[in-house]
Amino acid sequence: MALSFSEVIEEARQSARALLDYGDHFFNPTVRLGVTGLSRAGKTVFITALIHGLTRGGRFPIFEPFATGRSPRRGSRRKARMMPWAALRL
Numbered sequence: 001m002a003l004s005f006s007e008v009i010e011e012a013r014q015s016a017r018a019l020l021d022y023g024d025h026f027f028n029p030t031v032r033l034g035v036t037g038l039s040r041a042g043k044t045v046f047i048t049a050l051i052h053g054l055t056r057g058g059r060f061p062i063f064e065p066f067a068t069g070r071s072p073r074r075g076s077r078r079k080a081r082m083m084p085w086a087a088l089r090l
Helices: 005-027 043-055 061-067
Strands: none
């Protein structure tokens, strides 16, 4: 079935809008951060301190080995494993 002129225009408009939305992420990047934990465990304080440090040019010494290329090789650490719930019997 052939598309009408108005349908072609609408498809072009939607494609252009999708392309603009896709390109917008290159100029305005977004970082999503999820922090989980128990109530009153300091999640808000952690996020506030992280944002403060990032916006004020704070130093994060824990990332220094990665920045200087001194991080451990891949696979050299033991892998963490989740225990099945059945193994957690008390």
